[in-house]
Amino acid sequence: MIQPYADLGLQREEYDRICALLDRQPSDAELAMYAVMWSEHCSYKSSKVHLRQFADLPRSEALLAGMGENAGVVEVGPGLAVTFKVESHNHPSYVEPYQGAATGVGGIVRDILAMGARPVAVLDSLRFGAADAPDTRRVLPGVVAGVGGYGNCLGLPNIGGEVVFDPTYAGNPLVNALCLGVLPSERLQLSSASGVGNQVLLLGSLTGRDGIGGVSVLASATFEESGGPSKRPSVQVGDPFTEKIVIECCLELFDRGLVSGIQDLGGAGLACGLSETAAKGGVGMRIDLAAVPLREASMVPLEILTSESQERMLAIVAPQDVAAALAVAERWGVLATVIGQVTETGRLVVDWRGEVVVDVPPGSLADDGPVYSRPMCRPADLDALAAAVPAGLPRPVTGEELRATLVRLVGSPNLCSRRWVTDQYDRYVLGDTVLAQPEDAGVVRLDEKTGLGVALALDGNGRYTRLDPYAGAQLALAEAYRNVAVVGARPLAVTNCLNVGSPEDPAVMWQFAEITRGLADGCRALGLPVTGGNVSFYNSTGAVPINPTPVVGVLGVMADVARRTPIGFRHPGEAVYLLGRTEEEFGGSEWAWVVHQHLGGRPPRVDFGAEQRLAGVCAQAADEGLLGAAHDLSDGGLAQALVECCLRYGVGAEVEPDLGPAADPFVALFAESAARAVVAVPPPAEERLHVLCTEQGVPALRIGRTGGDHLIVSGVCTVPLADLRAAHAGTLPALFG
Amino acid sequence: MPGRIGVVTFPGSLDDRDARRAVRRAGGTPVALWHAEEDLHGVDAVILPGGFSYGDYLRCGAIARFAPIMRVVVDGARDGLPVLGICNGFQILCEAHLLPGALIRNVGRRFGCVDQPLIVGNAATAWTSAYTSGQRIVVPLKNGEGCYLADERVLDELEATGRVVARYAVDDEHPDPNGSARAIAGVCNPDGTVVGLMPHPEHAVEALTGPGQDGLGFFTSILGAVPGVLAGR
Amino acid sequence: MRSRVDRYSPPVVRVVVEVMPKPEILDPQGQAIARALPGLGFTGVGAVRQGKRFEMVIEATEDEALRQAAAMAETLLANPVIEDFRVHRQG
């Protein structure tokens, strides 16, 4: 019999390998499991060879668990660790924005839970087509409501993220969600099954026909005989309430030492959970599939095995602990069922109503998937793009032109206030949020007594990465790093989500290789480990791949969160300094895009040494309590940063546009050079700041003073804060209601 | 003996830990109460915290209202036990008919999280004595279903008898957050012992993590009102 | 659950409970829909009200099932302060 391997997304060679591994034709259920486990999504078959660079980075002592686990774990204080990871849910969010985004949050939260951590915060990085495109009006409100609906209902403060508009994402929005968790170091859980005779427990929702998309070919083949339904929903509906009680239940199981291994069930469902836990533990498992509680009784084995029903966890429990574990689940109202046990056979055997439907070595599913070195080729248009430098674009010259440009940029979709979005997110719940939107990084207190806490930022820039993927990835890293540094934290670890087009397109594959190389080199330069991440391929609008978009998350530690530096000017009379060097850098800039719809040239230069020195000054200055405010410079340059500092608390500023080498006020205001920040300093602390900057070799320029209710660029323009506020605040409400 | 204030945890309660912290910061002793137990553990007052009990799936508070603990909370409240319902807790109190009216979806039909200025309407309740009537305070407001409704007769009566505990201060910078009738943010029973409040004072008890400390007064008020504390002073 | 019900077939009734906001009560969702309709080319639509519909399967005789459903509606499914309800057999 010919099996429909191609309809399942398997290549002929892959199918032959399965037959060889088993020494026979696979059963339907086995074939379905291989198809999902060897898919790009689960096996990372196209990306593996590139991602190795991250694993090869020097490991830091603080790293308790690195790549390969559900999420990396870093120790941040004696006996206290955090775990964090970012993941994409792009395609589901296009099909059904609310549920796609909601289940994206749900999925990453379970990854964090699986490490033994209590989830304590989320961030979300969102990208949509043009702000005024009709489809954006369909997608954005749903995505935002979904991120909020799920996170709010779980009681997780949302402490940061991004909202970016660009036509490149019109048919393919990006929804990347990050979750942060905290755990006592000794509670760290691993996703491996061990202990022959230990019981396999399924916790959480009923298993339904969710997300079995691809393998439904097999299911419908089976169904045609029985006359059952053949159309399968590919959309999953989130149930945050169930996730909330599953979280509380699992945390109690961990605290009482009742589980020896735990794994979340997400992509590829039980197929993935069972084979990975068994393979990691080097053990076998015998599963009675009929014990799995179902939403629809007519489901067949391959559907049960590959169902991606949300809000489920798999726990390995010693026989003597099963009763206690079930009692904990009952107390929280969580459905819990023993579905099998760990065996010494080394094989994953699945029974279904007296019949063996699966009998395979678990490692063949989890580890022996194909690995490809896909062909790569530098995109043909890259030289032309690089040659189209922005130098020739008409620039604002007069004071009035500069004022108009400033106001226009402040109100442009990528630079305007995000409050329409962020007001839909609870930032207060749990009572430990020290900084959240619109600050540069989210800051969460972990220890009320000592004030120990962490800072997190999530950044990316698809335009920079389009122009130069290597530099673009590094700029994303540099920006997230800088955002964490300016609040006063010491950067400690990196996570990332790499969103690109199809790996079968050599040009995309080249971009991907450059991105990973750039990120790995950047992390090496900064001395930071990559603790985990996610790859999302096949992102395109029509036939055109999206601008390659690495989204990078950086986590930093603060010994005392009370010393954080916020972005807003709070007091008049403080000196305003610009730290870092400004160059005439406009390639991929917001100005070129907004004013000229231009994308070309080179992105800003990356200098990790300069980033480190700037970070050193910010951290030291925060420790010494020198700064009234600090804000990093990124999209929109100095002008945008100053506006944000002024609008935060309604305190204006007067600044000199003459920044030495960048004497042109246009360059001074709008260039997007990296490794820069503005800070406000009370006069008595100025001298000390100078000393710090000199010691570290960070250029520091006193550019003005805070105060008043205008932003004044001396000799150029004077803009009332009220005008800036109107421009800044009005854009998203006008677009989205 | 500092006042012992019970905080109920329902499945899906989210701000229970924060309410306990607020009690502690105000100088009281928080006592965790479990929804499935019909036992108040001798507490002096009870807080029903914010969150999404049972996912708020049917109607906010509709399922939590039937939790075993609510039997003793309702009986206690009828006998003078002070009860504060915050957000979801307010919704539960309305569903349980301890307070009049209902909370429906915000007129803007979106969840909103803002630092909300309020005007204290009645500083004589068990939970607001630390304030003065007419005082303006800023407290986080975060909900999707915070639009307070009751029929006109009930509203008139609430106003006439001073049972509007707090109102949203609406001005140019602070638009109406949810469309509540007569900008009502909180109401109380005739004795002023049972208070329902949509905003979250427990998130305004320290400057580091809230918009300020304006919310602390709700917790110091009750500690001043309960017999345990009075006896101790 | 459903299949168990189907398989052993004790008396089983499919019941519908409809819950609507009382006419005098503000209905922000219905209003928002009414406001959105003209923009989508639907004119001539007057008031829109949004309520809830529950479908359930009850193991009981029809009378008993309807009685039970009404009791559920009264205590749980509807809030009498703001909503009215109606119970009927499905079909």
Place this chain on the structure above:
Amino acid sequence: MRSRVDRYSPPVVRVVVEVMPKPEILDPQGQAIARALPGLGFTGVGAVRQGKRFEMVIEATEDEALRQAAAMAETLLANPVIEDFRVHRQG
């Protein structure tokens, strides 16, 4: 609004749109209710599903009103990815 419609009485039809989650789609709300019922003394209730009910008044002939309502359901009232709908005259 309604009164205006009544007063000048052009052809006016009361239409109902019922929107229910597709049978194979998870319905957390229905589930939560089903789980709560036994605690309230309602046993013997199998599956519960929660959907929406819209009542509206349309100025048109009956056929035209039903056609319009179906179009509204498709574009605005229901989410065809996860929900089914049914349109009928009220009464």
